Structures are given as C-alpha cells and as structure tokens.
Amino acid sequence: MKRIFIFPTIEEAKAFILTQPRDPVFVAGVGAAEIAAATIRAVKARKPQLVVLAGIAGAYDRSLQRGEVVEVVTERIAGIPERYAREYETSGPDLGLPLAAGVTVNRSGDGLRETGREQEFREQEFREQEFREQEQEFRETGFEIPEPETKSGDAVSAPAGQALQPAGERADSPEQTSDMQSSIEKTSGTDGQNALPVIGDTNDTDGQGSLPGIDSTDGQSALPEIENMEGAAFFAVCEALGVACCQIRAVSNYVGEPFDRWAGGLAVENLTATLTQIFGNDE
Numbered sequence: 001m002k003r004i005f006i007f008p009t010i011e012e013a014k015a016f017i018l019t020q021p022r023d024p025v026f027v028a029g030v031g032a033a034e035i036a037a038a039t040i041r042a043v044k045a046r047k048p049q050l051v052v053l054a055g056i057a058g059a060y061d062r063s064l065q066r067g068e069v070v071e072v073v074t075e076r077i078a079g080i081p082e083r084y085a086r087e088y089e090t091s092g093p094d095l096g097l098p099l100a101a102g103v104t105v106n107r108s109g110d111g112l113r114e115t116g117r118e119q120e121f122r123e124q125e126f127r128e129q130e131f132r133e134q135e136q137e138f139r140e141t142g143f144e145i146p147e148p149e150t151k152s153g154d155a156v157s158a159p160a161g162q163a164l165q166p167a168g169e170r171a172d173s174p175e176q177t178s179d180m181q182s183s184i185e186k187t188s189g190t191d192g193q194n195a196l197p198v199i200g201d202t203n204d205t206d207g208q209g210s211l212p213g214i215d216s217t218d219g220q221s222a223l224p225e226i227e228n229m230e231g232a233a234f235f236a237v238c239e240a241l242g243v244a245c246c247q248i249r250a251v252s253n254y255v256g257e258p259f260d261r262w263a264g265g266l267a268v269e270n271l272t273a274t275l276t277q278i279f280g281n282d283e
Helices: 010-017 032-046 118-140 174-181 231-241 264-279
Strands: 003-007 025-027 050-059 069-077 099-104 225-228 244-254
Touching (some): 003 010, 003 032, 010 025, 050 264, 069 225, 099 231, 099 244, 225 244
Parallel strands (some): 003 025, 003 050, 050 244, 069 099
16 A cells, blocks of 8 residues: 655654554645645645654543554544534544544644543643642742652653653754754645655555544543644545555653653554554555
C-alpha cells in the first residue's frame, strides 16, 4: 500500500525518521490550518492510498497511561456551537490498537467543558496545588523530602538533544530543527505554497481494512478521550480528498498538568516503536 506519514512537529517525527522508513514522512506544523494545508499538499504530491497522522496527545481520561499509544477513531472540535458541530471519523484499516475519541482544540484544556470533566479537573488542580503548598512548607522546616522512584509511565524526558514543545507552541528555533533539515528531502510546493519536509520513497501493495466500530450514548463518547490540535481538520480534509486515513497518538500528559510533568520522551519513544511495529514489516 502506498502510504505517507504526517507529524505536527519535528520533535515528534525525528525518532521515526531515524528508523529510515520506506514511506515519505512530512512535518506539517501545529494546529488545524497547518495540518489541513500540509495534508492537501502531501496528498497532491504523492497520491497515497493511506495517510497516517501521528503525534503526542493529552488525555482527559486517566484510565489511559502516560506513554500509551492509541488509535483515534473519532474527532470533534471544542467550542463549536452545537448546531454546527459534527463528528469526524477515521477511514483507515483497523490497526489493532486501543481506541480513543479525540477533541480538537486550539489551546490545551479547551475541551474540558465538551468532555464534561471541567469540575473534575478543577478539583484535581486544587488538590495538587494544596499538596505543593504543603510540600513547600515542609521543606522550609529544614527537612528533606525523599524523591520517589520514578515509574516508567511517569518519566518526563525528551529525545536526546530535543525539547518537546507544549501543545500550541511551535518548534521554530533553528537550534531545534537544524539537525534534521539537511537530512530531510523537500517536495516542491504548489501554487506558491512552501514545500514540506519529506523523507523516503513509496511502494504499492494491495489491501484495505475496515472502519472500527464506534459506540456512544447521549452525545458522550464511550471511548477514552484525548485532546490534540489537528485531528478533526485532518479527518475532514482526507474525507474531502477521498483518501483513507488514520490517526495514531501517544499520551504524553493529562490535560491540565504543568509541562514539567509531561512524559514527552516516553510518548515519542512508544509512538515510534508502535509505528515501526505496525508498518515496518508491511510490504
């Protein structure tokens, strides 16, 4: 099958690019507008049978673990008036991953009201703030608080030499991208558009999968929910272009957590391993 991979940022893509995949890898940029434009240009340039969007995501549902990789099969947009709201769906093959529902946001936390978890997260935020204040008071007494052992699911790290950006921020600095720019091919832009970073070649095979089943009640998703900044636009563009698509996300954090608690490195590591496992041997 002829495929392309699209990542929002180079930080999310770099580890996968270094595995030297045979399929092209595009770095689109963060947000709905960037992913829409990038997907159109990439599909026009490469004419794939399947487009894969991959990246990290925040989880609303704490049944999901940091670093866990899921397939996002539905998306809705936070803040859209109800009369205009709709659900966007995957159209790719069943990947055999745990399923999740996505909420596309412009800023982390924008979907709390839509998911019905606003009060829950405010209470959690209050408890954590209270704990930090108590911890600070304890330290001021002169006692040392032993550092707990870090579980693999709570590790906060990033690929060597890279610093992951919080949702909504771009990795625009030359220091973050200079290593990769020389190793990534670029497709020619169309209609005056800027070219997209791309690496690898494509091959064709036959075979298409089926759409995973979705179960929901009273407008609330029955699936664990995550937030991202591109999913709904990606699904909508692929539907309009008539190309099959799927979205794979690794949980880096719980929505509302401070950035220093994100498990970005773990999420990227597990995302890369999952992509390689699913698509690496698919000739």
